[in-house]
Amino acid sequence: MYKRPQQVVTVAEAIKKLEHYCAYQERCHQEVEKKIATYSLIPEAKEKIILHLLAHNYLNEERFAKSFARGKFSIKKWGKNRITQELKIRHISTRNITTALSDIENSEYLKTLNELAIKKLDTIKETDKFKKRKKLADYLLYRGWESHLVYEKTTTLIP
Structure with a gap:
């Protein structure tokens, strides 16, 4: 497998690049650490960079x-x-x-679940109501919706 060679940069250059990287889009520590790993830096420099990003609110x-x-x-x-x-x-x-x-509004959450379930239900061609209900439930569970909400929604949409 091809491995990209590490870039040789100074700490100041790395800080500038990572400030831009974090300003472009919100990043988590893991993503920033992965990016820092692409530079040839000593561990102390890596720590200094992360502390700088935290102190200047680039990383939150x-x-x-x-x-x-x-x-x-x-x-x-x-x-x-x-x-x-x-x-x-x-x-x-x-x-x-x-x-x-x-931060996710409960009413908005339930509204989205309802819209998603109805949209998916229209695409399911199954005629057997139990298989249809299972397909809808599997889809919603895969998307990360809570099982009690999924059960409620599938039973009300497919009586």
Whole structure:
């Protein structure tokens, strides 16, 4: 497998590049550390860069979690379970995950679930109501919606 050679940069150049990297889009620590690893730097320099980004508010886990949750919910129509799972993969703290999910309005959340379920139901060609219900439930569960909400929605849409 081809491995890209590491760039040789000074600490000042790395800070400037990473400031731009973080300003362009919200980033989590894991993404920034991965980016720093592409530069030939000593561990002390890596730590100095991360501290600089934190001190100048380029790197903020809570802001990242909120932005991530908001984006995945509104654009990809993910449920809270999937968002939580993805944030945990990125090593975001439970407190930040809870804060991010609390920003999602409950009425908006249920409205989105309803729209998503109806849209998917129109595409399911199955005639057997139990198989149809299972296909809809599997789709919604994969998208990260809570099982009790999925069960409620599938039973009301497919009586």
